[in-house]
Amino acid sequence: MNGWNRKDLLGLEDLSREEIELILESATSFKEISTRTVKKVPTLRGKTIVLFFFEPSTRTRSSFELAAKRLSADTLSIATSSSSIVKGETLKDTLKNIEAMQVDIIIIRHSSSGTAKMLSECVAPSVINAGDGCHEHPTQGLLDIFTIKEKKGKVEGLNVSIIGDIAHSRVARSNIWGLKKLGAEVTVCGPRTLIPQDIEKMGVRVTTDLTQALKGADVLNILRIQRERQKAILFPSLREYAICFGVTREKLNRFAKKDILILHPGPMNRGVEITPDVADGEYSVILEQVTNGIAVRMAVLYLVAQAGGVEEQSILEE
Numbered sequence: 001m002n003g004w005n006r007k008d009l010l011g012l013e014d015l016s017r018e019e020i021e022l023i024l025e026s027a028t029s030f031k032e033i034s035t036r037t038v039k040k041v042p043t044l045r046g047k048t049i050v051l052f053f054f055e056p057s058t059r060t061r062s063s064f065e066l067a068a069k070r071l072s073a074d075t076l077s078i079a080t081s082s083s084s085i086v087k088g089e090t091l092k093d094t095l096k097n098i099e100a101m102q103v104d105i106i107i108i109r110h111s112s113s114g115t116a117k118m119l120s121e122c123v124a125p126s127v128i129n130a131g132d133g134c135h136e137h138p139t140q141g142l143l144d145i146f147t148i149k150e151k152k153g154k155v156e157g158l159n160v161s162i163i164g165d166i167a168h169s170r171v172a173r174s175n176i177w178g179l180k181k182l183g184a185e186v187t188v189c190g191p192r193t194l195i196p197q198d199i200e201k202m203g204v205r206v207t208t209d210l211t212q213a214l215k216g217a218d219v220l221n222i223l224r225i226q227r228e229r230q231k232a233i234l235f236p237s238l239r240e241y242a243i244c245f246g247v248t249r250e251k252l253n254r255f256a257k258k259d260i261l262i263l264h265p266g267p268m269n270r271g272v273e274i275t276p277d278v279a280d281g282e283y284s285v286i287l288e289q290v291t292n293g294i295a296v297r298m299a300v301l302y303l304v305a306q307a308g309g310v311e312e313q314s315i316l317e318e
């Protein structure tokens with residue numbers, strides 16, 4: 001086998017450096033498929049993949065669906081608002097019913113941390129975490145790291161600053177786990193109220209001064225303020241946040257390296273955490289992240305399906 005034997009992908013905390021590198025290498029092969037006239041290979045023909053999103057999503061949901069379709073899998077999207085969960089059925093019962101329909105992979109996004117893990121322990125199909133509360137968003141972390149590696153040629157030794165609402169960000173957590181395993185130095189920056197108390201235990205540097213996060217950084221990963229997850233008022237106003245922590249061209253010109261890379265997982269709040277000229281400017285790889293997301297998710301689907309019994313074959317076969 002190729003070194004992957006996990007049925008599920010729940011988070012980057014669980015993965016070894018070798019497993020992360022295997023996903024990134026596989027994604028490099030899969031990326032080429034999306035440039036073909038016929039963007040389809042038969043790798044997962046006959047497999048059924050269910051997308052279950054309990055929170056809004058533009059990128060992750062469509063990216064997983066396209067990744068599955070480009071591998072020739074059958075997909076089923078379940079809208080929670082029109083499912084029997086609104087009649088009082090539990091999530092576990094719903095998933096047991098989906099399991100009874102002989103599906104192979106369940107992709108789930110949920111507002112509660114730990115939901116993907118809980119489900120992975122009670123259903124046989126592979127479970128892929130598409131974001132659970134403030135906990136992890138492993139495929140976002142992987143596509144961010146893939147994009148950094150593609151642009152910088154390496155991850156080891158790079159200085160990556162993650163700026164924004166660290167406390168409520170599953171993207172921050174998956175980035176930190178993955179980047180640290182691959183040897184990057186990670187700084188987190190934001191208002192003290194948006195940085196978890198014990199974040200240093202993850203091996204990151206902490207600053208509340210944006211200038212310090214910009215100086216010496218090779219990569220900025222800029223996060224949005226997740227007001228939907230905040231239970232209290234944690235900073236005075238968006239205007240003040242933008243003044244203190246918003247990344248602008250003027251601040252980049254003054255403090256950042258000339259070859260800095262700007263990432264943002266989306267959705268962006270233009271004019272708050274990032275100005276439009278930075279989002280659309282020459283340092284930005286935000287839309288390339290989205291392109292790479294499909295390749296990374298194709299790799300993840302392929303690997304978990306293999307662990308679940310798909311025959312190993314050339315992934316590029318037409």
Ligand code: CP
Nearest residue numbers: 057058059060265266
């Ligand atoms: N980055 C991300 O998870 O975006 P969506 O919420 O649109 O899926």
